[in-house]
Amino acid sequence: MAITHAILDSRALITLGGPDWRSFLQGLITQDVDTLAAGEIRFGALLTPQGRLLYDLFVLGGDDGCKLDVEAAHRDALIQRLTIYRLRAKVEIAADAAAVAVLFPGPLEPTNGWSVDPRLPALGLRGYGQAAPSDAQADDESAYDAHRLALGVPGPADWGSEKAYPIEADFDLLGGIDFKKGCFVGQETTSRMKRRGQIKTRMAPIAFDGPALPAGAEVLAGDLRAGEVLSGGAGRAIALLRLDRMTTAPLTVDGRAVRVDAPAWLES
Missing domain, CATH: 3.30.1360.120 (Probable tRNA modification gtpase trme; domain 1)
Structure with missing residues (x-):
């Protein structure tokens, strides 16, 4: 290799x-x-x-x-x-x-x-x-x-700065948060989201045909808003998606079909 x-x-x-x-x-x-x-x-x-x-x-x-x-x-x-x-x-x-x-x-x-x-x-x-x-x-x-x-x-x-919660950005799945270490700045909110299961959105990769999607474009599940495109390139991007709408209906962005291509680490 x-x-x-x-x-x-x-x-x-x-x-x-x-x-x-x-x-x-x-x-x-x-x-x-x-x-x-x-x-x-x-x-x-x-x-x-x-x-x-x-x-x-x-x-x-x-x-x-x-x-x-x-x-x-x-x-x-x-x-x-x-x-x-x-x-x-x-x-x-x-x-x-x-x-x-x-x-x-x-x-x-x-x-x-x-x-x-x-x-x-x-x-x-x-x-x-x-x-x-x-x-x-x-x-x-x-x-x-x-x-x-x-x-x-x-x-x-x-994730930008002061916009996303770390769990939305998958830090908990990528080894970025130690929930057993004790206090840190922002710990109360972070621990509560994990403990109570208040995780409604996550960043996930989406795949599609053709050129890059515009950042900020709305992701639709049927006629319902499912999230937004964050960054990416031709054929692939990261989007912030509602967990309850990721698989309920076909996803589109500006009329183009997209699909969630979740890796094994994201599904764990």
Whole structure:
């Protein structure tokens, strides 16, 4: 199987250090970092107090701190927010210039600083400032996005900022929420949605013939609204869909037939 290497220009790094970095981050994000080992990556998010997705992130454990893999466009804003939360905690927060890269498709064995994507092994490996293996062919981020879309995994273009709840964006199914870790910002709403089964909509891949569908286009189940298109390309997109209308009638977008193409991880 050919391995592809791509630099993710849409991602950037933040370094956290200092004696309190672990307890500081533990009380903020959806993922547990108390048990995070050096070299291990975990997926999570920082939420608003009301429980909506603010920033997604990957946490890479280190010996004396961690790195946060975040959206490049939001790195400065996230540093500013973390600085506000820091108060008297002994935590050092700084931008990191190392590149974020991926090796795909997976599953692949982790090696030489490359770690398995914690969302789904089929997504491949993530690396930070790592040289590409000699047997990997180079490609750009659009190729990786096409791979992610083929696996039905939503991304930042689908959830935006302060719009979606993490469960709507499938963070609970992709290892992005630790419901046993205790308190974090937005935890009450997130736990209540899961505990009470108040999950009415989810992001899911849809397939169709022809060119890309316009973002924001309405998905209809017969004559009833079933959701909206979020992002995608020719033949495939991610849509936010009502669970009670995904299979009740044929789906259309602007008169074009579409169908839910749910991967196994989404049906689990």
